[in-house]
Amino acid sequence: MTGPTLPPDGPTELVEADSGELVERLSSGTATILLIWLIGVGAGSALLAAWLLAVVLFDEKFGLDELFSGFGFYVALYGAIGPTVLWLTGRAQEHGAAWFVWTAERIGLLMAGMTVVFGALVFLMLGYEIGSGALAIGVAIVGITAVMAIGWGVATWLADRWIAAARQVHEEG
Numbered sequence: 722m723t724g725p726t727l728p729p730d731g732p733t734e735l736v737e738a739d740s741g742e743l744v745e746r747l748s749s750g751t752a753t754i755l756l757i758w759l760i761g762v763g764a765g766s767a768l769l770a771a772w773l774l775a776v777v778l779f780d781e782k783f784g785l786d787e788l789f790s791g792f793g794f795y796v797a798l799y800g801a802i803g804p805t806v807l808w809l810t811g812r813a814q815e816h817g818a819a820w821f822v823w824t825a826e827r828i829g830l831l832m833a834g835m836t837v838v839f840g841a842l843v844f845l846m847l848g849y850e851i852g853s854g855a856l857a858i859g860v861a862i863v864g865i866t867a868v869m870a871i872g873w874g875v876a877t878w879l880a881d882r883w884i885a886a887a888r889q890v891h892e893e894g
Contacts, residue, residue, distance in 0.1 A: 732887040747884070755880055759804040762876040767800020768793060770865045778854075778861055799836075803828055804873045812881060821881070822874030829870030833863045 732751040738744045747755065768788050775781045787793060807825050816824075837859045841851055 732884050751884060751887075755808070755884070756805075758880055759808055759877065760801040762873060763801035763804040764797035765800075766869045766872055767796050767803075770800070770869050771796045773865055774858075774861055778858060799832070800869075803832060803870065804877050807873055807877045808880065811877070812884075815885070816878070816881070818875065818878045821878035822871055825870040825874030825877065826867060829866045829873065830863065833866035837862055 732748055733745050734748045735743045735745055771793070772783050772788065775783050783793075803825065806828055807821065810824060810828075811821060840858075841855065844851055844855075
């Protein structure tokens with residue numbers, strides 16, 4: 722394997738693909754930090770959104786028992802999808818903050834729409850009627866997601882810029 726080399730302590734590394742071509746990818750340390758950042762932002766914002774939804778619509782404050790239960794785990798897992806998919810969509814393409822926020826909004830609203838539709842289908846399949854409160858819940862989910870997605874976009878853009886700046890420093894050095 723011959724070709725360009727990268728510093729061993731840089732944010733990226735060169736690896737040989739199956740075809741024998743050298744491919745640049747994130748180093749394991751950078752990838753770990755990135756995943757912790759994206760999952761933390763997504764999971765944290767989703768748990769905050771669930772807590773806000775419960776307070777605003779049901780006048781109930783979730784405690785740590787609810788947020789760190791099976792329900793909380795799945796909410797956090799679902800929330801972590803948004804920033805992670807956003808990163809995979811726009812990484813290393815030198816997009817601006819506005820692009821990341823706009824794309825985060827579209828991903829978030831798709832996820833919110835899926836949640837509302839899935840929730841409605843579950844209620845219908847269980848034999849319940851959808852009442853007037855369902856509209857308020859749907860609007861709240863979409864609204865909270867729209868606000869939350871701004872944070873996803875900014876956090877993902879910051880991660881992308883941090884990696885780009887680290888690459889530039891190592892290329893110049």
